[in-house]
Every structure is written in structure tokens, then in C-alpha cells.
Amino acid sequence: MQQLENHACFGGQQQVWQHPSTSLLCDMRFGVYLPPQALAGQRCPVLYWLSGLTCTEQNFITKAGAQHSAAQHGFILVAPDTSPRGTEVADDAAYDLGQGAGFYLNATQAPWAAHYRMEDYVVQELPALIEAHFPASTHRAISGHSMGGHGALTLALKYPGRYASVSAFSPIVAPSQVPWGEKAFTAYLGTDRSAWQAHDAVALVAQERPERLPLLIDQGLADDFLAAQLRPELLEAACQAAGHPLTLRRHAGYDHSYYFIASLIGDHLAHHAQALGA
Amino acid sequence: MQQLENHACFGGQQQVWQHPSTSLLCDMRFGVYLPPQALAGQRCPVLYWLSGLTCTEQNFITKAGAQHSAAQHGFILVAPDTSPRGTEVADDAAYDLGQGAGFYLNATQAPWAAHYRMEDYVVQELPALIEAHFPASTHRAISGHSMGGHGALTLALKYPGRYASVSAFSPIVAPSQVPWGEKAFTAYLGTDRSAWQAHDAVALVAQERPERLPLLIDQGLADDFLAAQLRPELLEAACQAAGHPLTLRRHAGYDHSYYFIASLIGDHLAHHAQALGA
Numbered sequence: 442m443q444q445l446e447n448h449a450c451f452g453g454q455q456q457v458w459q460h461p462s463t464s465l466l467c468d469m470r471f472g473v474y475l476p477p478q479a480l481a482g483q484r485c486p487v488l489y490w491l492s493g494l495t496c497t498e499q500n501f502i503t504k505a506g507a508q509h510s511a512a513q514h515g516f517i518l519v520a521p522d523t524s525p526r527g528t529e530v531a532d533d534a535a536y537d538l539g540q541g542a543g544f545y546l547n548a549t550q551a552p553w554a555a556h557y558r559m560e561d562y563v564v565q566e567l568p569a570l571i572e573a574h575f576p577a578s579t580h581r582a583i584s585g586h587s588m589g590g591h592g593a594l595t596l597a598l599k600y601p602g603r604y605a606s607v608s609a610f611s612p613i614v615a616p617s618q619v620p621w622g623e624k625a626f627t628a629y630l631g632t633d634r635s636a637w638q639a640h641d642a643v644a645l646v647a648q649e650r651p652e653r654l655p656l657l658i659d660q661g662l663a664d665d666f667l668a669a670q671l672r673p674e675l676l677e678a679a680c681q682a683a684g685h686p687l688t689l690r691r692h693a694g695y696d697h698s699y700y701f702i703a704s705l706i707g708d709h710l711a712h713h714a715q716a717l718g719a
Numbered sequence: 720m721q722q723l724e725n726h727a728c729f730g731g732q733q734q735v736w737q738h739p740s741t742s743l744l745c746d747m748r749f750g751v752y753l754p755p756q757a758l759a760g761q762r763c764p765v766l767y768w769l770s771g772l773t774c775t776e777q778n779f780i781t782k783a784g785a786q787h788s789a790a791q792h793g794f795i796l797v798a799p800d801t802s803p804r805g806t807e808v809a810d811d812a813a814y815d816l817g818q819g820a821g822f823y824l825n826a827t828q829a830p831w832a833a834h835y836r837m838e839d840y841v842v843q844e845l846p847a848l849i850e851a852h853f854p855a856s857t858h859r860a861i862s863g864h865s866m867g868g869h870g871a872l873t874l875a876l877k878y879p880g881r882y883a884s885v886s887a888f889s890p891i892v893a894p895s896q897v898p899w900g901e902k903a904f905t906a907y908l909g910t911d912r913s914a915w916q917a918h919d920a921v922a923l924v925a926q927e928r929p930e931r932l933p934l935l936i937d938q939g940l941a942d943d944f945l946a947a948q949l950r951p952e953l954l955e956a957a958c959q960a961a962g963h964p965l966t967l968r969r970h971a972g973y974d975h976s977y978y979f980i981a982s983l984i985g986d987h988l989a990h991h992a993q994a995l996g997a
Contacts, residue, residue, distance in 0.1 A: 448973075450982055451981070504781050506787065509787075695726075696727065698726050700728040703729075
């Protein structure tokens with residue numbers, strides 16, 4: 442594992458690391474923010490942040506301003522890249538498929554199946570690595586934006602007990618029913634839509650579940666992708682039908698950008714801190 | 720004047736505008752953050768932020784997280800570009816001369832003199848435009864980073880009464896004595912070093928002055944440019960000799976990046992708010 446960046450930030454350190462991933466069979470980068478409490482030797486809970494389409498590990502760490510709240514609450518922040526990367530990794534010219542668009546699942550279809558195993562990477566490999574190399578406790582929270590909000594919701598629902606807390610900004614809640622998701626799932630998972638259900642928050646909420654982890658979602662009402670791609674009302678209806686606890690906050694005037702995330706990331710960190718007793 | 724961006728942010732709006740500049744004879748972009756107080760119709764004080772080498776109007780508005788504090792204090796934030804721009808504007812292949820490196824002065828030498836009048840732009844044209852088009856009071860503060868810290872210090876010192884408050888992160892305090900400044904000043908102002916003194920904070924502080932505006936400076940000690948380009952000890956000595964009030968804070972571990980700025984921008988906004996009674 443190789444350290445690429447290290448910047449003092451709010452009394453802690455914002456680092457970027459690169460490592461050969463055994464799940465993705467390529468080199469991967471991730472950002473990790475170590476709050477002052479971690480530098481002082483305390484084991485800290487970890488918030489995993491999953492970014493949206495076209496992002497790398499850089500977007501969240503440079504634009505969200507999350508380090509401020511993480512330093513207050515003593516959270517480690519981990520921000521992985523959004524897909525496998527490299528010249529040997531399958532890609533597509535479109536921004537919403539291939540590199541930068543991994544959708545946080547394990548692909549089953551050629552040519553994607555060889556490298557696109559972001560679900561294994563985010564749920565298994567990365568936490569094992571973080572918990573071995575940094576002063577991280579095994580208390581985990583997960584959040585994300587857009588495609589990453591989809592990732593956070595589906596992984597938290599799919600792996601009960603793995604995350605103490607989950608939230609999302611402007612998530613794709615029903616990928617099986619919207620163009621971004623239909624395109625990606627057809628490519629990565631094939632045309633049999635029954636295989637898509639395990640990666641669709643609306644479908645997962647509708648299942649019988651061993652636990653009902655509360656969902657916190659913030660959505661801007663001036664978001665250009667709201668009506669066609671995000672459709673939070675579908676998750677709202679599914680949660681209502683299943684009795685799944687959901688806090689869905691709609692914000693007039695806010696769009697899909699990091700300006701929205703920055704405005705509310707402090708709220709999300711406070712929510713996760715309360716859930717984790719941090 | 721044309722609006723290019725408008726994002727809700729911390730209850731206010733982060734906008735980007737483009738306008739034909741009469742000082743620079745080219746189209747210019749600037750970021751303006753309108754806090755909730757401004758949207759509610761209140762006239763708000765304005766903090767001008769001057770960015771460093773290679774930056775545009777985007778760096779500060781996307782990375783500093785300053786909107787959070789600006790919303791609390793009711794500050795309008797204005798972030799201009801760092802030089803004139805365009806194919807008709809003289810340029811140099813180096814990152815530290817020409818476009819992206821205007822050094823906040825009026826050039827007197829060919830080929831730069833035709834467009835490089837950032838001093839006029841920042842001190843005269845831009846405030847007039849801001850105060851005409853936005854709910855801005857005439858209470859002005861100025862701050863900046865690196866080359867922009869140089870700009871903030873020299874313009875505040877050179878125009879007494881124009882700015883109620885000044886601060887800087889990692890500024891070039893003595894451009895006449897360091898490689899970045901010597902290169903730029905030779906190109907823009909010529910080889911007669913006496914013409915450089917009006918654009919050098921250390922030289923300006925040494926002059927008899929009608930007022931002694933207190934300077935607030937934060938400097939990281941892990942900054943790669945500290946010893947060769949920034950040299951805050953030169954300003955410290957000049958202020959001591961002249962009896963000029965200076966608060967110079969040195970921060971172990973912090974580098975030249977926006978992670979440093981983000982960590983302390985809240986402090987600077989509070990400092991400016993106190994000076995302006997905001």
C-alpha cells in the first residue's frame with residue numbers, strides 16, 4: 442500500500458492511498474481522513490462514502506467539507522473510487538457505464554465480470570484493509586451520493602448488521618426502474634431482471650427483513666435528475682408499505698452538486714455519530 | 720453580465736457570473752456567494768478572496784468551505800479569477816507567469832500592459848459591479864492565498880480605507896525578494912526595482928502610513944514553498960520595525976493546499992466579521 446497524499450486538515454490528516462485490489466484485480470485509490478482522535482491513538486468509527494457517476498476518490502475529499510464534522514465527532518472517513526480503473530479494465534465511452542460507473546455491485550456479464558466487483562471491494566476488502574492499517578473500530582456507517590447513494594442504501598440493506606447507520610444524498614433508489622440503472626444493470630447483470638432485485642433499494646425494502654435499519658435521505662428539489670433518475674417517491678411508497686423507517690427530507694432550491702452535500706454533510710455526520718454512539 | 724452557475728448552498732446561493740471587463744479588456748468570471756441574509760434583502764459586507772497561481776474563480780468556491788461561515792456571519796464572498804483570460808491575452812507556458820498568474824497589479828511592460836490590470840479590476844471595477852448588482856454594502860474585507868495573499872496584503876496596504884479588514888493564507892509577503900515575484904515583476908513591471916515597492920507587502924509596511932491596518936496571516940510549516948517563496952519572517956521583521964500590527968500564526972504539519980485553508984477559513988471569517996461589526 443502506497444501513500445500518495447497526506448494533508449493536515451482540521452487537526453487530523455486527509456490521506457490518499459493506492460493499493461492492488463484483490464477483488465478488482467487492479468490498483469485502486471481511496472481517500473481516508475484520520476480525525477485528531479485517531480492520530481491520538483483512539484480507535485474511531487468509520488464512515489464509508491460512496492461517490493456518484495464520473496467521480497474518483499477526490500471529489501468527496503476536496504469538495505464536501507466533511508472533515509470539519511468528522512474531526513468534531515471523531516469519525517474516520519473513507520472515500521473509495523467509483524469503479525475499477527486501468528487500461529486492462531473494460532470501459533465504455535459513456536459517462537454512465539464502465540470506469541467511473543461501477544454501481545457498487547459484482548458484475549456477472551462479460552466483459553465486466555473480470556474486474557467490476559465493487560460490492561466485494563466496498564463491503565469486504567476495503568473495510569478489512571482499513572481496520573488492519575488504521576486506528577479504526579469495527580463500527581461502520583455508510584453514505585453516498587447519487588449512484589453512491591444507491592450503493593450505500595443497497596449495501597446497508599443487503600448486509601444486515603454490517604453498518605450501524607446509513608444515509609444518502611440524492612440517491613438512485615430504484616435503479617431497475619430508471620434509465621441509468623436499466624442501462625448499467627443490463628450490462629453488468631444481464632437482461633434477467635430478477636437478478637437486479639438484490640441491487641435495488643426499493644426492491645430490498647419490500648422484502649422480509651431481519652432488521653429495519655432507518656434510512657436518512659436528503660434530496661434537492663432543483664436536482665436535474667430528480668424526476669427521471671432518482672424518484673425518491675418510489676422508496677417512500679415502498680418504505681410505507683413495508684413499515685421501513687425512512688426520513689426523507691426534500692430541500693427547495695438545492696441541486697445535484699457538492700454544494701448541496703456540503704450544506705448538509707454535518708447533519709449526516711451527526712446522525713451517524715448518534716447511531717454509533719460516537 | 721451573464722449568470723453561468725447558481726447553486727443553493729447553506730441557505731444562500733453560490734453563483735458564477737461572466738462579464739466583459741473594461742479594465743482587462745476581456746471576459747472575466749467571478750464567483751459570488753450570497754448568504755441567506757442577502758437573499759432576504761439585507762445589504763451585506765463583502766469579502767473579496769484572491770486566489771493563488773494557476774487558480775480560476777472555481778478553486779475557492781468549490782474547496783474552501785467558506786460558505787458555511789459566510790452564511791453564519793452574513794458575508795457576501797466574491798472570488799475573481801487570477802488574471803485576464805482569452806486567446807487575445809498574452810500568456811506564457813510557465814504556470815507562474817501570464818494567464819493564471821496576474822499578481823494583482825497593473826502591468827506596465829509589453830506584451831502584458833494591454834490586459835494585465837488586475838489591480839484596477841479588483842480594487843475598482845469589481846467592487847463597483849458587485850455593489851451595483853448585488854445586495855452588498857460598501858463594507859469590504861479582503862483575503863487570499865499565496866499569490867492571492869500577496870494581492871490581499873498589498874491592495875489593503877496600498878488603498879487605505881478601502882478595506883476594513885485584511886487577512887491572508889500562506890502569502891508571498893516579499894515578492895521583490897523571492898523567485899516567483901522577481902520573475903513576475905520583471906515581466907510585468909520591468910527591471911527597475913523601485914517600481915516594485917508599491918506591490919510588495921514588506922516594502923509597503925516599512926513606509927510611513929496614514930493608518931496601520933492589522934494583518935492576520937496563517938502559515939503552514941509543512942508548506943513546500945515556505946522557505947523559498949513565502950518567507951513570512953521578512954514581514955514579521957518589517958512589521959516589528961515599523962510598529963505595524965501583525966498576527967502571524969504558524970501551524971505545524973499544514974501544507975500549501977486548500978485543506979489548510981478549509982481548516983482555518985472559519986477563523987478568518989470571524990476575524991473579518993468582528994472588524995466589520997457583521
